[in-house]
Amino acid sequence: MSRPRFPVSDHCDGEHFHNPAMAGDAGQPEPARGLMPILRWRFGGTRVRWPEHVTDPPPAGDPGTAPPPGGIALTFIGHSSFLLRLGGLTILTDPIFSQRCSPVQWLGPQRARPPGRRFEDLPRIDLVLVSHNHYDHLDLASLRAVVRRDDPAFITPLGNRHLLAKAGAASITELDWWQQHTLRDAVVTATPARHFSARTPFDRNAALWSGFMIEHQGLRVLFAGDSGDGPHWLEIHQRLGAPDLALLPIGAYDPRNLMAPVHMDPEEAAGAHRALQARRSVGIHFGTFQLTDEPIDEPPRRLAAALLAQGIDRDAFTTLGFGETREFGG
Template sequence: MTPRTLSTLVLPAALLAGCAAPAPDAPDSGKPHHTRAGFRNPDATGPIDKPLSALLRWRYAALRDGLPPPPEAPTPRIAPDLAALRANTSPGKPSVTWIGHASTLVQSGGLNILTDPVFSERASPVQFAGPKRAQPPGIALADLPPIDLVLVSHNHYDHLDRESVVELARRGGERTLFVVPLGLKAWMARQGITNVVELDWWDVHTVRGVPVQLVPVQHWSARTLGDRNRTLWGGWLVRAPDLHWYFSGDTGYAGHFRQTRERSGPVDLALLAIGAYEPRWFMKEQHMDPAEAVQAHKDLGARQSIGIHWGTFELTDEALDQPPRDLARARDAAGVAAQDFGVMAIGQTRWLPARNARQSLP
């Protein structure tokens, strides 16, 4: 097997499969999702384990069958309205801009908030191999408005990019706060990033009057062969006065969506992952498919949802442009209107109606 073939088989999958065992002696707080072997998922059934044999079976079949197929059309892209985004500095005019994959810029509560910022050419521990961007970010990092808050869902390379967060911290200084799941504060400190708050599931940190909460999702974490599930993962719930919104990060479908709604009420906007879902025998526990994302939209009681985590990096067996087509079919089957759950072009900004100022936070 040549090095190139080995890279084709293993490196993209390493971002998703986590074949190494966890390191021993993790702290155990007594909470159900904390164990001495690391963190585990909300239902307390343990980590999402796939043996190396399953990983190689998947990657070999994909190579043999020529998967993923090429997209029928490039991911839609438009020029960002940078002037409008920079001018939007006051609460009351919320917006969301899709930068690509799981990276979005959300303006709410007078804050500029980035989710899972990845601006590098590859989602990989190295920049000479691994999944490569299909197109540049919708907004270049240097063109962003001043960032107040960066929300990181977990430590996989397509969600936490070292070069991006280091540059954001350098540019933002004390203004830019990074809020991360448990265990990632130490990693950030090793990169020289110190303006960091780490949270456990259901913890809340308030930024300039805006509550930010880490909520459970079904996933896992790893950046090396020896740190599987040593740091936590999660979604984010932000309850700004002008917009209550949810960001899924990476997740399989499970009961945590209903639990989030039961504890915190419905949301105005949900940013839900709809890509990286084939083959289902390998991906189901860790990534939703579009039909499951539609159910998550309903579970959350979302007024509007936007599909993200597609069209940017080839990570799994579906074509880059397949998720929106599958989303349309799933939406129709579930009786969800197109305007209630759709997708955006990379670089596009959607301006959202502000919440009624008389409506109290749940």
């Protein structure tokens, strides 16, 4: 009998990963669906067509300016790509600067917006967090550019090392859920997410997916990665404490019968903010690549309505303009 590649756990059989079961489902790592529902969705004509190109106003703030002591500076590049600066540490999350999130640049989802900031205009990167291996989160061309210029450290869930090495990364740390790694006095913990992984038809769930809690100089920042809703938000709060800032996905949610197990909608994101007891939250994973059916501008509008309905201060959960740099705390 061959030795398992990964630790056997409630979310891994030693070779493949899955989402632990929760009340009301069987813990599927992705929607329980066959080929026909996918084909009916993709060719059924229900998708609201996004504009081919959106021109945003010049972004506010300066990504090169460090936050004050005890503060956090956050720059929205687009989709799930953010520049995060806290306590002298500069972090890039799921960087994608390419025109398409695809294995090829002549086919696949194309940007409706350019990156809010050009990579060459960003300060030196100390750490890159890669939440999982989907093409809209792990883009080899973008990773190669970061490695060439800055040679940062990388942290990613189990099973993704070979992809980061392919991009030229030298310092790679793989983590299972709840495992930690320390870099410059910052403690990074891989946190659970309800999602799945694949880059080809042959590697389904052969690598893990996660979020990350960064704890540094008394601050906690949660980058949630890509996730459906579930009890893991409350568990993250119970085990790691309330984030000072949580980056939570709010887009790519329609149709719900297919997307609910792997992508939150804005109402669920508002509930996740409450479960985490986050001091502030910022919406991510919207308005850049059309992956699902909802209109390009719907996620922030639905988020605002959800906050009102759930009695959450609108300033407590917001979105940034594309390219905007904003300070939190301090």
